[in-house]
Amino acid sequence: MIILSNSATTHTDIILRARALGIPTRVVHNASILNAVGASGLQLYNFGQSVSLVFFTDTWRPDSFYDRVKENADLGMHTLILLDIKVKEQSEENLARGRKIYEPPRYMSIPLAVSQLISTESVRRSGILDPTTTLAIALSRVGGGSEEHIVAGTLQELMEAPEEVYGEPLHSLVLVGKRLHHLEVDYAETFALDRENWRRVAKDVYGCALED
Numbered sequence: 001m002i003i004l005s006n007s008a009t010t011h012t013d014i015i016l017r018a019r020a021l022g023i024p025t026r027v028v029h030n031a032s033i034l035n036a037v038g039a040s041g042l043q044l045y046n047f048g049q050s051v052s053l054v055f056f057t058d059t060w061r062p063d064s065f066y067d068r069v070k071e072n073a074d075l076g077m078h079t080l081i082l083l084d085i086k087v088k089e090q091s092e093e094n095l096a097r098g099r100k101i102y103e104p105p106r107y108m109s110i111p112l113a114v115s116q117l118i119s120t121e122s123v124r125r126s127g128i129l130d131p132t133t134t135l136a137i138a139l140s141r142v143g144g145g146s147e148e149h150i151v152a153g154t155l156q157e158l159m160e161a162p163e164e165v166y167g168e169p170l171h172s173l174v175l176v177g178k179r180l181h182h183l184e185v186d187y188a189e190t191f192a193l194d195r196e197n198w199r200r201v202a203k204d205v206y207g208c209a210l211e212d
């Protein structure tokens with residue numbers, strides 16, 4: 001059995017279970033969003049823990065990701081947020097009736113992800129996510145040639161941009177940490193919705209030493 005990369009709990013679990021069954025394993029290292037996120041211009045060694053954001057419902061709004069984001073933010077680190085995908089999901093009724101009918105696939109969009117982050121901030125209130133002063137970078141289809149889209153801005157700018165700006169899923173979002181290097185700002189400026197505001201926030205709010 002060959003596992004393409006061993007970078008997450010799922011992979012480690014599969015390898016350990018295969019070994020326990022006496023199945024030979026071999027890891028072939030592979031590209032992953034965990035390193036391809038470097039396409040944003042943010043340096044990989046400035047990232048903290050990655051988190052996943054799931055679709056909120058009226059009754060289920062899990063926000064434990066916020067604690068990880070806060071830990072990263074307190075250290076000035078960037079946070080990679082993986083966005084929920086729902087494929088091969090059954091409705092409760094079809095599940096209950098044992099019907100193998102699946103709902104259409106759903107992929108969390110960047111504006112939805114940002115609105116969920118802002119609504120979580122309004123509940124948790126640590127002040128780490130602010131619509132106009134938190135910078136973020138949205139990435140879709142990284143490594144997908146002309147289908148790759150990278151868009152940078154404040155949370156508010158990203159939430160208000162039309163969905164077409166982001167291209168097709170899969171999408172990820174990076175919250176920019178305060179320990180921001182001026183080269184990261186310069187590089188990601190190419191992707192900014194509003195270049196002037198990107199530099200202004202980086203300089204005035206993040207305290208990044210930028211040349212005017």
Ligand SMILES: C[S@@+](CC[C@H](N)C(=O)[O-])C[C@H]1O[C@@H](n2cnc3c(N)ncnc32)[C@H](O)[C@@H]1O
Pocket residue numbers: 031032033034081082083084085139140141142143144170171172173
């Ligand atoms: C299970 S996770 C990661 C799995 C994948 N094997 C990897 O390590 O890249 C799936 C999530 O990763 C992110 N993702 C994976 N590939 C991506 C890509 N090419 N561009 C942007 N985000 C991606 C999306 O947020 C997606 O919902």
